[in-house]
Amino acid sequence: MNPPPIHIENLDFSYGPVSVLEKANLEIGDREFVSVVGPNGGGKTTLLKILLGLLEPRAGSASVYGETPILGRKWIGYLPQHSHLDSKFPVTALDVVLMGRLGKTRRLGFYSKTDRAIASNMLERVGLEKLSHRPLAALSGGQCQRVLIARALVTEPKLLLLDEPTSSLDDYVERELYDLLLELNKELTIVVVSHDVGFVSRYVEKVICVNRVVHVHPVSEISEDIIHDMYGEHVHMVRHDQEHGDG
Numbered sequence: 441m442n443p444p445p446i447h448i449e450n451l452d453f454s455y456g457p458v459s460v461l462e463k464a465n466l467e468i469g470d471r472e473f474v475s476v477v478g479p480n481g482g483g484k485t486t487l488l489k490i491l492l493g494l495l496e497p498r499a500g501s502a503s504v505y506g507e508t509p510i511l512g513r514k515w516i517g518y519l520p521q522h523s524h525l526d527s528k529f530p531v532t533a534l535d536v537v538l539m540g541r542l543g544k545t546r547r548l549g550f551y552s553k554t555d556r557a558i559a560s561n562m563l564e565r566v567g568l569e570k571l572s573h574r575p576l577a578a579l580s581g582g583q584c585q586r587v588l589i590a591r592a593l594v595t596e597p598k599l600l601l602l603d604e605p606t607s608s609l610d611d612y613v614e615r616e617l618y619d620l621l622l623e624l625n626k627e628l629t630i631v632v633v634s635h636d637v638g639f640v641s642r643y644v645e646k647v648i649c650v651n652r653v654v655h656v657h658p659v660s661e662i663s664e665d666i667i668h669d670m671y672g673e674h675v676h677m678v679r680h681d682q683e684h685g686d687g
C-alpha cells in the first residue's frame with residue numbers, strides 16, 4: 441500500500457519553552473479534503489509548517505508520502521496565510537503564477553516553454569485564462585487568491601496546503617473558491633485551515649481540531665459541544681447548511 445499523504449505520530453512541538461502541539465497523531469489519506477480548525481494561536485499554522493519541513497518537532501514524527509517533510513515537500517503546493525501581493529508591483533497574473541516555477545526551472549531568470557504552458561494551464565484551471573495578462577492591481581481579492589492557488593499548482597503537487605485562503609473574502613467569493621477546491625480535490629489531497637467550522641463542514645469530510653492537542657472528527661460528528669471545547673462557551677457554531685433550510 442502507498443504511504444499516506446500525511447502521517448503524524450506522537451508529535452510534540454514547542455517554540456522555546458512554549459509548548460504548542462502535544463502528542464499529536466494524524467493521518468490523512470489520498471484525495472481527502474479536510475479542514476484544520478481551532479482558536480487563534482491553537483497551532484494550525486505551526487502544524488502546516490512542520491509538514492513543510494520548515495519547523496522541526498521536538499518529539500515524535502511527521503511524514504509526507506512516507507518521506508521526511510523536507511523530502512516530501514516536493515509533493516506539496518502551499519498557500520501561506522496572509523500571502524501578500526503588492527498590487528502596485530508591476531506584474532501580471534501570469535508573471536505571479538510563473539514565479540511558482542522558479543524552483544523547477546533550470547535556467548534562473550528564464551522560463552521555458554514548458555513553464556509557460558504549465559502556468560497558462562493552471563490559470564485556466566482556476567478560471568482566469570482570460571485575465572492572464574491583466575496587471576495584479578486590476579484583479580479582485582478573490583481573483584488574487586485564485587492566482588495564488590494557480591501559483592501553488594504549477595509545481596504539480598499531489599497535496600495542497602492552504603492557510604486561511606478566504607479570510608479576507610466575502611461570502612459569495614468564499615463559496616466560489618471552495619467550489620474550485622472541491623473540483624481540484626478530484627485529483628489532489630487538500631488540507632485547508634479555516635476559522636469557519638460551519639462553512640467548511642459543507643465541503644470537507646473531516647475536521648481536524650487543533651488547540652495544542654489534535655482531534656480528528658468526521659463532519660457528521662461536529663457538534664456545539666466540540667465547538668465549545670475548542671473556542672469556549674461564548675462561540676456558537678453556525679450551521680450554514682441549515683441557514684436556508686426553511687426556504
Ligand SMILES: Nc1ncnc2c1ncn2[C@@H]1O[C@H](COP(=O)(O)OP(=O)(O)OP(=O)(O)O)[C@@H](O)[C@H]1O
Pocket residue numbers: 455458460478479480481482483484485486487521
Ligand atoms: N516564530 C514563533 N516564535 C514563538 N512563538 C510563536 C511563533 N510562531 C507562532 N508562535 C506562537 O505559537 C502559537 C501557535 O501559533 P500558530 O500561528 O501556529 O497558531 P494558529 O492556530 O495558526 O493561529 P491563528 O488562527 O491566529 O493564525 C501561538 O501562541 C503563537 O503566538
